[in-house]
Amino acid sequence: MHIRDFIKSVPQLQSTxxxxxxxxxxxxxxxxxxxxQLTPQMIHKAKKAAVLALCYPxxxxxxxxALIERNSYQGVHSAQISFPGGRPEQGDQGLLExxxxxxxxxxxxxxxxxxxxxxxxxxxxxxxxFYVHPFFGYTLETPLFKKDDREVAQILELPLKAFLxxxxxxxxxxxxxxxxxxxxxxxxxGHRIWGATAMMMSELQVLLKQVV
Numbered sequence: 141m142h143i144r145d146f147i148k149s150v151p152q153l154q155s156t157x158x159x160x161x162x163x164x165x166x167x168x169x170x171x172x173x174x175x176x177q178l179t180p181q182m183i184h185k186a187k188k189a190a191v192l193a194l195c196y197p198x199x200x201x202x203x204x205x206a207l208i209e210r211n212s213y214q215g216v217h218s219a220q221i222s223f224p225g226g227r228p229e230q231g232d233q234g235l236l237e238x239x240x241x242x243x244x245x246x247x248x249x250x251x252x253x254x255x256x257x258x259x260x261x262x263x264x265x266x267x268x269x270f271y272v273h274p275f276f277g278y279t280l281e282t283p284l285f286k287k288d289d290r291e292v293a294q295i296l297e298l299p300l301k302a303f304l305x306x307x308x309x310x311x312x313x314x315x316x317x318x319x320x321x322x323x324x325x326x327x328x329x330g331h332r333i334w335g336a337t338a339m340m341m342s343e344l345q346v347l348l349k350q351v352v
Contacts, residue, residue, distance in 0.1 A: 141300045141352060143197040146278065152351040153257050153276070160261040163346040166308060167338035169323045178264055186264060186271035190239035191225025193260065193344055194249065195278040195300060202279075203300040205344075206285075208246060209293040209331070221296065221333045223274065223340065235273045247295050248286030251277045260343055265336045274340045298328060303341075304348060 194206040212219045224243040232238045236259075241253035260274040285295050311332050312320045325334040326341060333341065 141203045141304070143201045143203055143280070145352065146195065146197075146203050146300075149348075149351045150278075153347065157348055158261050159343055159346045164261065164263060164339040166328070167334070168343045169220040169321060169335065175236075178339070181228060182264065183271055185268050187227065188235065188343060189225060189227050189270045190235040190242070190275065191223035191340070192239040192243045192254070193223055193276045193311075193340065194243060194254065195258045195276075196249075196283055197280070198282055198297075199208070204304055205298045205300055205338075206247060206283075207296040207298055207333070209296060211291055211293045213259070217256045219293070219337065221331055222336070222337045225274075236275055239273070239275045243326060245287045246292050247283070249279065249283040253281070253283065255279065261338055263339055264351060272336060272340075276344065294329065296328075300348075302328065303345065304352070306345065308342075 142262045191342050196206065197203055207221050208224055209221055210219060224246040225239050226242040226246075228235065228238045229241070231240060236256070237251075240254060243249055243254070244251050247300065254277045256288065257276045257278065260276055263272045263274070264270070265272060287295050294301055306326045309320055309325050309327055310323045311327070311334070313323055313325070313332065314320050323334045324338065326338055327333075
């Protein structure tokens with residue numbers, strides 16, 4: 141998808157109703173709570189986080205979606221594929237600023253270059269008890285990516301054309317040395333994208349297909 145066509149689609153992307161759980165649930169692990177099962181108390185107690193689904197053109201003007209592979213660490217999201225993002229810090233003026241700041245820190249894309257399209261549907265992550273607020277934006281030029289070596293193993297550049305035709309498959313994902321889960325995933329160039337990120341990507345995919 142060329143950036144010219146992407147920009148033309150922005151007004152529709154902003155006004156089209158979000159599919160929400162109907163799209164997210166396609167990539168949800170079996171044990172995942174639906175949003176309708178969440179109580180106000182669970183949301184209130186949850187840790188807040190914000191992420192950015194960032195689209196950008198390559199040198200030929202073809203749009204891509206930025207993802208990161210997180211470094212390995214002692215935690216439930218170790219080495220997973222995700223959108224850039226993280227927890228609010230003191231001084232952030234809202235969760236959108238959190239998403240933009242974290243994106244700049246993790247992949248080097250300046251906040252001032254990001255054109256915001258809209259928020260996407262929030263998502264609760266049971267294993268880590270985060271309530272994630274995703275945002276959707278784009279840049280007009282190819283970012284000069286620079287990864288934060290402390291948090292990011294690599295930056296993945298997924299062509300939007302490939303993303304739009306991505307099919308859902310099932311895969312055994314190791315959780316620890318003794319446990320695996322059979323979960324729905326997106327597969328791309330040897331990477332398996334699953335869990336909360338895949339659920340957010342599913343909503344984004346459905347939204348884009350309705351418009352482009």
